[in-house]
Amino acid sequence: DFKYTRICTGGRDCINTGGLVVRLSEKLTLNANLGIGFADEGLSIADSHESGITIDTSQAPASTVVAITTSKVSGTYGVGEMFDLNVEFSDQVFLSGDLPVLRLNTNSEAVYHTGNETDTLVFRYILTSMNSIQRLDWSLYPESDSAIGCSEECVMENANEVAVDTTFRDADGNNGNILVEPLLPDITLDPSPPQIVTVETDTTASPYCHPLCSYAVGEEVRISVTFDKPVVVTGEQIYLAMDVTDDITDNSNRAFFLPEESSPLQLKFLYTVGPNHTSHGKGLAYVCDDSNCGLRLSQAATIKRASTTPTVDANLVLPPLPDHGVSIDESNLIIVDTAGLPTVTSVSSSTPNGQYSPGDIIEIAVLFNKSVVVIGQPFL
Numbered sequence: 424d425f426k427y428t429r430i431c432t433g434g435r436d437c438i439n440t441g442g443l444v445v446r447l448s449e450k451l452t453l454n455a456n457l458g459i460g461f462a463d464e465g466l467s468i469a470d471s472h473e474s475g476i477t478i479d480t481s482q483a484p485a486s487t488v489v490a491i492t493t494s495k496v497s498g499t500y501g502v503g504e505m506f507d508l509n510v511e512f513s514d515q516v517f518l519s520g521d522l523p524v525l526r527l528n529t530n531s532e533a534v535y536h537t538g539n540e541t542d543t544l545v546f547r548y549i550l551t552s553m554n555s556i557q558r559l560d561w562s563l564y565p566e567s568d569s570a571i572g573c574s575e576e577c578v579m580e581n582a583n584e585v586a587v588d589t590t591f592r593d594a595d596g597n598n599g600n601i602l603v604e605p606l607l608p609d610i611t612l613d614p615s616p617p618q619i620v621t622v623e624t625d626t627t628a629s630p631y632c633h634p635l636c637s638y639a640v641g642e643e644v645r646i647s648v649t650f651d652k653p654v655v656v657t658g659e660q661i662y663l664a665m666d667v668t669d670d671i672t673d674n675s676n677r678a679f680f681l682p683e684e685s686s687p688l689q690l691k692f693l694y695t696v697g698p699n700h701t702s703h704g705k706g707l708a709y710v711c712d713d714s715n716c717g718l719r720l721s722q723a724a725t726i727k728r729a730s731t732t733p734t735v736d737a738n739l740v741l742p743p744l745p746d747h748g749v750s751i752d753e754s755n756l757i758i759v760d761t762a763g764l765p766t767v768t769s770v771s772s773s774t775p776n777g778q779y780s781p782g783d784i785i786e787i788a789v790l791f792n793k794s795v796v797v798i799g800q801p802f803l
Contacts, residue, residue: 485588486514486542486581488571488603491525491561497608500550501615501652503730506559508533508546508606510571514581515542521577526570528562529554529612552614552735559610561591561603568592570603617652617728618738619718622663622709628755631794635704637760638696639793644707644757646678646692646749648718653687655733656680658724663692664710667700667759676700676710677719687729700761706748707757709741716741765793770803 489511500506508525522535525546533548561570571589573579579587593600624646629636638644646663661680668676678694685691694707702708710716717739720726727733747753769790779785787803 485585486512486516487588488591489513491603491606493606493608493610495608495610497610499611499613499652501613501728501730501735502550502552503728503732503734504550504612505731506533506548506550506610507536508548508561509538510544510546512542512544512587515540516544516587517578517580517582518544519578519580521574523577523579524572526562526564526572528558528560529556530562532572549732550612550614550730554612555614556612559612560606563591613652614735615652616735616738617650617654617726619648619741620651621647621649622741622749623647623649623751624707624749624757625751626755626757628750628757635758635760636756637758638707640696640698640700640761642696644678644694644696644749645681645684646694648690648692650688650690650737653729654690654726654737655687655729656682656685656690656724656726658721660721660724661690661726662719663694664715664719665694666708666710667696667702678709690726696759696761698761700759702748702757702759704758704760705756706746706750706753707759708744708748711741711744760793763793765791765795768792 492509492511493506494509495506510525516539518535518539523544523546524532524534525548526532527548531548531551531554533546536545536547538544563570564572568591569589570591571579573589579589581587591601591603593602624644626644629638629642631637631639648663659680659682662677665676665678675697678692681691681693718726718741720739726737726739728735728737747756750757767789770787771790772785772787774785789803
């Protein structure tokens with residue numbers, strides 16, 4: 424009526440290399456007497472003809488493929504992205520000789536990375552510029568029911584030295600049942616470079632509207648450059664040239680990159696109105712001509728498609744300019760006008776003509792040709 428367990432000492436070949444059978448308890452210390460009650464007294468239970476127990480590993484079942492997973496989340500990935508694909512088996516897998524590979528529907532293979540002597544082999548795949556697929560998944564080899572490639576020099580066995588069954592589909596040709604579920608989550612591979620889709624600002628029209636609602640020297644406008652795919656930026660010497668000067672050597676027209684305010688899909692730039700800047704009565708716009716119509720980078724700066732190993736340069740060509748420039752819409756035109764200093768155009772009073780005594784108030788209006796801000800208490 425006692426239960427016993429066997430203490431194996433031979434690792435993978437435990438059954439064939441001997442061990443102990445002891446009484447099952449918290450501390451496995453009491454050896455079992457396997458000779459009692461059997462005709463072949465003194466023999467081990469496995470060797471007793473009357474025990475009815477036979478140990479034979481020659482017919483041990485093979486380990487099989489259970490599932491394929493990845494830690495990547497659903498989404499679209501670009502060149503240089505690295506994927507670790509986890510192939511789970513029903514038991515430990517022991518590798519020797521050549522290493523196996525995993526065939527993918529990109530017509531390429533993921534190479535073995537790690538997992539020997541565990542129940543999960545990890546295959547690594549890095550997207551190249553040649554691969555494009557709507558949904559990444561494993562793929563059977565031609566004339567095969569498996570997606571795992573193992574050469575003649577490649578050995579995949581379980582702990583009983585039985586070859587691993589790498590079947591993904593019942594052996595019934597194309598009509599066989601699929602035994603392994605498709606790879607989840609949904610992963611799209613797109614090697615194309617990111618490109619700019621919009622350049623705009625949510626800054627509203629200037630509140631100083633005399634005679635135009637314009638921005639003056641020192642005022643700031645934040646501009647967003649949005650890409651269709653995530654990007655990664657190295658260096659900070661990146662700028663957007665604004666169309667506010669006639670002198671091409673004047674660098675004061677630059678809107679500079681703000682890394683701390685940017686995200687992978689949207690880069691932020693800051694334009695500060697400088698002396699003699701003007702948008703010529705139109706909405707603030709960026710420079711876009713035959714010689715250059717794109718973001719400007721120094722030699723030390725790059726903008727690439729975001730990935731595990733950023734490789735593909737982003738397309739930095741700017742989109743065609745709308746009539747209202749970088750403003751979101753025509754009702755919020757960003758007009759820049761710094762021509763000349765504000766000057767007095769008239770001095771008048773709305774107080775009626777007449778005689779006034781000490782203590783009476785006479786209001787006098789001084790009109791300027793541009794909006795001004797008063798600091799302190801000026802007097803007339």
